Amino acid sequence: MTLALQHPMNPDKTPEELARGRFVSGIRSLILNDLAGDLKTAYDKRAAPAFKKREGREPASSRDAHMALRGDPAFNIYSAMRVQAQKMVWASVGDSVAREGDKLAAEAAKVSNQPGSVTLNPDLEVPRNVSAIDVHLMPGSYTRGEDSLEAGAIYDRGLAVFSMGLMGANLDDIGLSMAKYIALRYPDFKPQRILDTGCTIGHNTLPWKQTYPDAEVIAIDAAPGGLVYGSARAKMAGVGSALPADVRRQPRFPRRQLRSGVEQHVPARAVEEDPRRRICRGVPRAQARRAAAAHGTAAQWRNERL
Numbered sequence: 352m353t354l355a356l357q358h359p360m361n362p363d364k365t366p367e368e369l370a371r372g373r374f375v376s377g378i379r380s381l382i383l384n385d386l387a388g389d390l391k392t393a394y395d396k397r398a399a400p401a402f403k404k405r406e407g408r409e410p411a412s413s414r415d416a417h418m419a420l421r422g423d424p425a426f427n428i429y430s431a432m433r434v435q436a437q438k439m440v441w442a443s444v445g446d447s448v449a450r451e452g453d454k455l456a457a458e459a460a461k462v463s464n465q466p467g468s469v470t471l472n473p474d475l476e477v478p479r480n481v482s483a484i485d486v487h488l489m490p491g492s493y494t495r496g497e498d499s500l501e502a503g504a505i506y507d508r509g510l511a512v513f514s515m516g517l518m519g520a521n522l523d524d525i526g527l528s529m530a531k532y533i534a535l536r537y538p539d540f541k542p543q544r545i546l547d548t549g550c551t552i553g554h555n556t557l558p559w560k561q562t563y564p565d566a567e568v569i570a571i572d573a574a575p576g577g578l579v580y581g582s583a584r585a586k587m588a589g590v591g592s593a594l595p596a597d598v599r600r601q602p603r604f605p606r607r608q609l610r611s612g613v614e615q616h617v618p619a620r621a622v623e624e625d626p627r628r629r630i631c632r633g634v635p636r637a638q639a640r641r642a643a644a645a646h647g648t649a650a651q652w653r654n655e656r657l
């Protein structure tokens with residue numbers, strides 16, 4: 352089921368767009384449930400025995416399993432359909448975003464006086480891992496439309512189709528789960544500042560502010576459009592002060608002021624591999640790790656690599 356966004360930037364869909372979104376959510380469900388099930392059968396019955404015959408041993412790693420499955424018809428169908436469905440996710444929302452530019456701007460303007468702010472650094476060189484490829488096959492990547500609302504709207508609306516309702520009503524289940532876990536696991540932990548590195552549109556940042564309303568929550572990202580959209584989205588959710596500060600200007604915090612760092616779905620290599628391209632100059636990430644070591648309270652989620 353395609354999720355309806357719970358804020359005023361939710362699209363006014365035509366019947367065709369509604370049907371398209373439902374179809375794409377449905378086909379993703381088929382791929383991730385039925386075809387993934389076929390993949391397991393294909394692995395057990397064909398791919399793993401063939402690998403053992405060829406290599407003289409059982410597959411011992413995920414790479415072995417991948418190599419064993421490559422070329423199997425079930426794997427080919429699953430992979431091809433996943434790629435096509437991913438492209439269809441963004442295609443299903445592109446028209447409404449193109450049509451509703453004025454509506455998006457008007458809704459954002461209505462909340463512009465609410466608490467919270469966004470600061471962009473026009474001199475920042477966006478790292479190539481963000482700008483040079485279509486991340487998630489999203490046309491134009493996170494930098495689409497530069498600092499307009501376009502990239503954020505595509506991401507938000509696309510994620511609503513992609514998630515099939517499984518990422519929570521506000522696409523914030525990851526942030527909610529992590530923040531609640533930390534709050535329950537460390538009841539005495541009262542962070543003053545929380546930094547979310549690579550927040551995109553801040554959908555998983557807001558739960559941290561909701562869980563720790565007294566903390567200053569700062570979200571940064573290399574791509575400007577998502578931040579502009581995310582700031583408006585946060586204000587619409589009544590937690591605009593969750594995104595109060597510079598979101599691109601390489602913030603530096605005195606060591607003892609940053610007690611909690613959040614990395615959710617941020618490519619692990621992005622900051623570390625090429626010092627010339629990194630937005631954060633390694634500081635927030637390093638500080639988050641130091642905070643984790645010192646206080647045991649930093650939540651880190653790094654499961655995506657480009």
Ligand SMILES: C[S@@+](CC[C@H](N)C(=O)[O-])C[C@H]1O[C@@H](n2cnc3c(N)ncnc32)[C@H](O)[C@@H]1O
Pocket residue numbers: 478480481493525548549550551552555571572573574577614615616617618621622628629630631655
């Ligand atoms: C998959 S999104 C993460 C979304 C969000 N954290 C969540 O939990 O859903 C990855 C984000 O990391 C940002 N990013 C990638 N490399 C970066 C870098 N070197 N510095 C800052 N942001 C970066 C991208 O622009 C993108 O918005």
